[in-house]
Amino acid sequence: MTAPRATILVAAACAAVLATAMPSAAINSYNAAPAPERTEVGALIATWDDDADPGTPDRVDWVCSGTMIDADTFLTAAHCTTDWPENVRFFVSLDQDVQGELDRAAAAHPGRPDTVARAVAVEGSAHSHPAYPGPASDRHDISVIELPAAKIAERWAFTPASLPKAGALDALGPRGLNDTGFLVAGYGTEEAHRGPGGHTHPGGGVRMKAPVTFHALNPSWVRLGMTASQGNGGACYGDSGGPNFATVDGRFTLVATTITGDTPCYATNVVYRLDTPGARDFLRAYVQLP
Template sequence: MASTHPAAAINSYNAVPAPERTEVGALIARWDDDADPATPDRVDWVCSGTMVDADTFLTAGHCTTDWPAGVRFYVSLAQDVQSALDSAAAAHPGDSQAVAAAVGVEGTAHTDPAYPGPSSSPHDIAVIQLPAAAVAARWTFTPATLPTAGELDALGPQGLNTTSFVTAGYGTQEARRGPGGQTHPGGGVRMKAPVTFNALNPSWVRLAMTEPQGNGGACYGDSGGPNFATLDGVRVLVATTITGDTPCYATNVTYRLDSPAARAFLAPFVTLP
């Protein structure tokens, strides 16, 4: 659910803006999209993610790979990152570096070296290491709480069925049909929506985003974004959005952060509970 063509929203149904989720941010990329050094690089928000400590932004591995050489990554914790990019582009025409710096803080990407793994163990996880002082100078947030090892397993299906889940991100809306076919409008504004437990396996937790049940859900551009569960009264970042059904109506397939593989990757970057 990455997006290099952002267009405000997680699914529009049952979703609301999330200005209070200040730890949730957008991943911005600056890259050469035409192999012509005489033209400015392109700058866009491309994925979502979450600050998990003062200098570590957690996102998906597929968000930080398969880019042209020289790509630069930035993180913004703005509520409306698309409007911020539009304003910066108007203020700095033709200067992609100034646009990116006006909206985000530049960092260094670290992708799980085992990505892409098999579907049973995808290793689809990455972090952006940021200068903590530069982040603190621009935004105030409380880092997300990560789960303990095997925390979702300990709850089991019965416990997960009664657990409150919320997904968040900057992604587009569910598919709409028009004269030109299906489109996914919106994107670039931090939103949140309730989801409910569907299924659990060693690497994935599948979350239902069906509208009749009161759910919302994730869509394109929400990759890497958080899926929170309320566990013993604490909001815990238990998984990150990776994929789902093409029209964004049914299921959010999310990568578990309590799994051994995810914890092994995160251990050098953040203190794990």
């Protein structure tokens, strides 16, 4: 998977989460597979202006991942929806190959980023946590995109992800979490590839999934192992805001969202818990919580 590719400003916001880590946003190439069945997982697309004419957008790209958590609410990360130019507009696509759809739309509508975005996605309004960025103990790195439910339903069929009950991960505890299988999904790039010019992160823009395993539980974070030798895959650049699922009490549940990890995307996915008071206080304004 990949991190927000087209925006240094988004990446910079994420980098502050951990002093030693860079933002995650992609699914690794190892132990990963396409995820056509994860129809609730989508890509966040942005249009924005980066020249002297702020009146019309001149850029369009997918920038993060996320998940539909009810009929009209797309969950992602606050670092994906903040620190943009004033004329940024956000769209959501639930297509599996978002990059392919963008490429086809760009060829059909050259020089029209706004038309390209509308051709492949549905526009919504972003609502970032008002306390983002908070302290390291809880960065409040959570955001939603409110969408017109009818337009989303016209384009894609999906079942919204199930959210966890309050304290669900605490109730499992480290022993229970060690026995729990986790699955990360998103549109991010691959892990670092070494070449003559240094490291690159190829790929991205296609919905993928990979297994990850529990490593550590913190008050607002879960650290998930994504080491290849353990059979894991993991998140990378562009997977920010995307889902981390686990089966809790027999229910496939969206327990956390990807936020950051190690720079080359080899070892650790650091994810924001959705069962905490801080996350639930924010989400209850937009969705019905279990």
